Amino acid sequence: MAQNAVGRLFRGQSSSTLRQSIGTLTSKRSYSKNAIPSFSPTSSPELDQALIRFREELFIPFGLTTPQRKLMFRTKYADRLDEEPVSVSIGEDEEPFLLRPMDPQSRPTIKEAWDTIALMKTTKDWQNLIPFLSGLRMSHRLVKSDRWQWLMRRAGHADALGIMLECAKQPERTGLRFRNVDIVQRYFFELHRKAQQADFQDPAVSKTLGLAKQAVTLMESPEHQEHNLELDPKRRPFVVGTLLELSAARALNVFGGKDETGDVRLYAGRLLGTWGAGTFDSEAKDWVNIDRMLQENVPIYNGMKLALQVNGISNDKTIAPALKTRVNELGMLITNQKKAASENVKQQPTLGLEQSQLLHQV
Known part of the structure; x- marks a missing residue:
């Protein structure tokens, strides 16, 4: 049934058929594959807002089914979605998420991700790193070796080297693995520097x-x-x-x-x-x-x-x-x-x- 609706939706049809298709595709449902990361309050309103933006405009859309994501990012469905808002369940303890039209070009960039991490100052702030990295990974934003090294350096300054170790303990979630010489060297040098200080x-x-x-x-x-x-x-x-x-x-x-x-x-x-x-x-x-x-x-x-x-x-x-x-x-x-x-x-x-x-x- 859902597959037929998907086919009709992308072939073009009358407004009544489109309305019926949207209703079929966007009925409330829970996520079965991708857990949407959530964040705890930080020491900075600017950081809080940046995390909310990434969650609502990148992480949640990538946690949706493909048809639901297309409803949000394809302009031909924008008017109908505005007229008939639909919501999707994203977790047992959360309010349903209201789907809304979005411009794919306005989604947060990988550069904005590093700018967001740069706002993390306190240990409490850094506790949001693991869910943030998991969201990036879920959204197919991969972290390269030089950026892991940058993260190690910032973690050293923020007394968050233990959090980086926790990232490495969850490689499937964060993408951090201790098998790259440059990444491991940077981590061990930060341990040296922390003790030396x-x-x-x-x-x-x-x-x-x-x-x-x-x-x-x-x-x-x-x-x-x-x-x-x-x-x-x-x-x-x-x-x-x-x-x-x-x-x-x-x-x-x-x-x-x-x-x-x-x-x-x-x-x-x-x-x-x-x-x-x-x-x-x-x-x-x-x-x-x-x-x-x-x-x-x-x-x-x-x-x-x-x-x-x-x-x-x-x-x-x-x-x-x-x-x-x-x-x-x-x-x-x-x-x-x-x-x-x-x-x-x-x-x-x-x-x-x-x-x-x-x-x-x-």
């Missing part, structure tokens, strides 16, 4: 270490696995190097210099075993590559230096000499990278505060 003291160091461990566990799951070993982020030194840095800092600042959990020894050994997969290129001259390598290498370098101060590691005749050798090698590389980066900063003062801070971390 707190001088590697608790509660920050224990919190960031917990998030790092959860991220690594997540990368073992099928949804996040990268089967090309050369591209597998969890095999890169920056992952285990950050774990070493955070665990060594906790041993020194929380456990009185003792490796009580055994994490420091574990991660030191793993770091030495993954060294060959690192990015240690002293020939990089442009800021993009220098910045990337500094973000990758500073936590590794700091982690090894801290580990060498932990009881049981500093006097280990196997691990300590190997760590000292790598510290010297990486220290020389970072010195060269910082020198080249400083020249880039002088030539490009617009690079900003983040880059300047990075140059002073070692």
Whole structure:
């Protein structure tokens, strides 16, 4: 019956037939496939309005059936829909949604999506990120790698790295998977920076270490696995190097210099075993590559230096000499990278505060 109505609707017919078809297609019904995301109040009226706009003008229409969506976006049905408003059930606890004519060109753009996320300032604001990303995914607006990195950076500034981890725990809903090297590196660098800003003291160091461990566990799951070993982020030194840095800092600042959990020894050994997969290129001259390598290498370098101060590691005749050798090698590389980066900063003062801070971390 509904299929016949669809056929008549798009072949053109009399106003009475059209009225009957619209009634058939838009009778109240619940969604069976796409759950429409909803949002909690935020700290900003501007953000509230932006979220409402995305929900009503993009997410809800994409949650409709195809015929219902066509009723809203095809101009030939606009007058009839104005004359005979119809409503659709979008959830058990919500008022029915009133279908209305819409111009497809007026729908929120992907650029507006980033502008909306940029309005998120508080942790309460960021709690709307997961439903927002799920709405974008439902609406076929995909998030590319560079935007995930941008999100990681903003989450770090907003103390929302835990929310980004929750996004990764729901990859089918949000699209975030920890199998891209650039995305994972940015997340781990933000963990490093969060702990570094707190001088590697608790509660920050224990919190960031917990998030790092959860991220690594997540990368073992099928949804996040990268089967090309050369591209597998969890095999890169920056992952285990950050774990070493955070665990060594906790041993020194929380456990009185003792490796009580055994994490420091574990991660030191793993770091030495993954060294060959690192990015240690002293020939990089442009800021993009220098910045990337500094973000990758500073936590590794700091982690090894801290580990060498932990009881049981500093006097280990196997691990300590190997760590000292790598510290010297990486220290020389970072010195060269910082020198080249400083020249880039002088030539490009617009690079900003983040880059300047990075140059002073070692």
